[in-house]
Structure formats: C-alpha cells, structure tokens
Amino acid sequence: MRLTLLQRTTNRHLSTLILIVIILGSTLGCARISELVKKGRGDGAPTPPPTRDYPGQTGGNEKENNLVKKTNFYITDCYNRYSNRIVESHNRYLSWVKNADQGPTGKESIVYGLYDVSGDGSDCEKSMASAKALEPFMPELDEAADNYVVALKEAITAIRGIYQYYEQDDYKDDNFAKGKAAHAGLMDAFSKFKTVNTTFAQQVDKLEDDVAQKELTRLTDEGKTYEATVVETGIKAKKIKNLLQNKQYEEITADELTPLIDDFSATVDKMKAGNAKPTTSMYTSACDDFLKASKEMMRRKRDNKKFTDFERRQNDMGAGWMVEGSPDKVIRAYNDMIQRRRFTQF
Numbered sequence: 276m277r278l279t280l281l282q283r284t285t286n287r288h289l290s291t292l293i294l295i296v297i298i299l300g301s302t303l304g305c306a307r308i309s310e311l312v313k314k315g316r317g318d319g320a321p322t323p324p325p326t327r328d329y330p331g332q333t334g335g336n337e338k339e340n341n342l343v344k345k346t347n348f349y350i351t352d353c354y355n356r357y358s359n360r361i362v363e364s365h366n367r368y369l370s371w372v373k374n375a376d377q378g379p380t381g382k383e384s385i386v387y388g389l390y391d392v393s394g395d396g397s398d399c400e401k402s403m404a405s406a407k408a409l410e411p412f413m414p415e416l417d418e419a420a421d422n423y424v425v426a427l428k429e430a431i432t433a434i435r436g437i438y439q440y441y442e443q444d445d446y447k448d449d450n451f452a453k454g455k456a457a458h459a460g461l462m463d464a465f466s467k468f469k470t471v472n473t474t475f476a477q478q479v480d481k482l483e484d485d486v487a488q489k490e491l492t493r494l495t496d497e498g499k500t501y502e503a504t505v506v507e508t509g510i511k512a513k514k515i516k517n518l519l520q521n522k523q524y525e526e527i528t529a530d531e532l533t534p535l536i537d538d539f540s541a542t543v544d545k546m547k548a549g550n551a552k553p554t555t556s557m558y559t560s561a562c563d564d565f566l567k568a569s570k571e572m573m574r575r576k577r578d579n580k581k582f583t584d585f586e587r588r589q590n591d592m593g594a595g596w597m598v599e600g601s602p603d604k605v606i607r608a609y610n611d612m613i614q615r616r617r618f619t620q621f
Contacts, residue, residue: 339493341409342486348406349420349479353399353427357392358472361430364390365465370591378458381451388441389434396428416478423475426468433457433464484513501549505619508546508562509612511539515569516609519602529577536569554618561612568608575600 368389372379379386403420437457440446446454487510494503515535518527543562551559574580582590586598595603 345406345409348402352402360392379454391438392431400424419475419478422471426471430464430468433461504546511542529573532573558615558619561615565608565612568605571600
C-alpha cells in the first residue's frame, strides 16, 4: 500500500487541510505528491501532499529572506493551493472507474464523478513569476515551475470539461458517451501533471530544506535555543515523513522507524522543557499527535499486524486517516502539526 494522504480521494488526503501560512522551519515534503500520484491502478491515483507555507522571516540577511519569500510564492499559491485538489480529483475518479486504461464502461453501479478545482491557475502563474524575479535565481527550479503551470492549467481544463457532466448525472442521458470520449484526454492531463509535479516537488523540497536549515543555524547562532528547537522539530518530523514517502509501505520496517521516532520524541521533550511561549500549546499538542500516530505505525510494522479488509477499504476510499497505524494517519497528523506552526511565530 503506497503512502497517501488523500488516497484515492477524497482523502490526501480527506480533503487536505486548508493551506495556512506557517513560519519557516515547518519543513513539509513537497515531493509527497509525486509519491501519491503513483498510488493505485496503472498510472495510479495521485495522492496529495502535505501543507506548508512560509510567511516573512524575521532576521537573517536579504538573500536568506528572499529564499523564504521565494519558497512562499511557490508553495502558497501553487503547490498547496492546487496539487492536493488535482490529486483528490484524480483519486475520486479512479475510485469508481475500475480500469484506468479502458475508462468508464457504463456498467458501473456507483458513479462518483470527480472533484472540481477552485481557481484557473492564473494566481499560481502570477506567483511563479514573482518567485522567479527574486534572487538567488534558480534556473532548474524555475523551469520546473513553468512546466507545472502549463500542466496545471491543462488538468484544470480537463476536469472542468467533464465535471458538470457527472455532477448533473448527464451520463444517464447519453449512456456515458461523453464520459467515454473524455476519458483519454482526462487521464493524459492527470499523467502530465503527475510528471511535472514530481519534478517541481523535488526541486521545492530542496529549497525548503535549505531554508529550514539556514533558519535553524541562524537561531542557534543568535542563542535562541527554544525557537531553534521548534524549527528542529519540523526537520526531524520530516525525516519520518520522508521514509513513508520514499518507500513502499510493505518495505518499511520498525527498525527504520524507531530511531527516527526516538530522535523526534527527544526534540519534542527538549522543546517542552524550553522557554515556551503562551501560543505554543497547540503546536506542542500537534507534535504529540504526530508522535503517537508514528508510534502506532511502528508498532503495526513491528507486530506484523496486517490491515483488515475493512481497513483496506478505508485506505482506498480516503478514510485511511481513521485507521490506526496507517500512513494516511501519520501524514494527516504531520499536516496538522505543520499548520499549527502558525501559532508559534517568533
């Protein structure tokens, strides 16, 4: 079972939580969508990514501040705003279309259609342009961003072209004629989005890691121990998320998870013992939830506890976040943790 937050959605993820601006250091893992998109039949139903965002950074030199701004442009109005929804739409479509190559047959007992997308991608295109104008210039990332915008708009157009058809049950009037005709183009748009999103996600991930590490170094050098520890929790949590992202669920072992969980747990304890601010309780609680979900998955792997048929159906239909020890539950807890970082600004 591939890790997915909105697995064949509704999930990613559940409809992935709303994108909120959170402070730097809440490293998330943009590459997640690339993994999600591989989930499932054939090309696979994509599964969305975790949420992350960076508001303006306080302190640091102009170059470092520009890195934060650049990351924020790429993530806020593009990756976070659209990737999850495209993935959710793809997942929902493939939750009832049993053969991704053949498409709808007209004999389906349940027809869910697919999810619409809010926005046409123009805001993403504008943010991409703003990001590219900031130094340091990153040709490889900027090219990936340009390709992302093109594929995003194509995906939105394909979704919009068939969304109302299923929403209004028009397939009952033409025996699925339009749905069958639109299938190939729709899957092609999803496939192109998956490809460019993978590259874009990897590039943004690198930038995000660089920004987080620079922030950790700066806070440490300035003697802001508590603030540095808060940033460090995000970095340590991302290591757990990356393991889920980069390996098949069946290939992950408790021995791999345990040291990462212990390292994150120790950092959370260190944060709790520090000079906490009045607004950090929500973030601390979210860290505890992520830790618990990670431990549940580690125990399931350690005890070789297989998913029941009912739990598999929950995972496949987007309710994996309710399954104890599932990757979806870990990712949802991770997203919650990252989002609550907005209350820990310093």
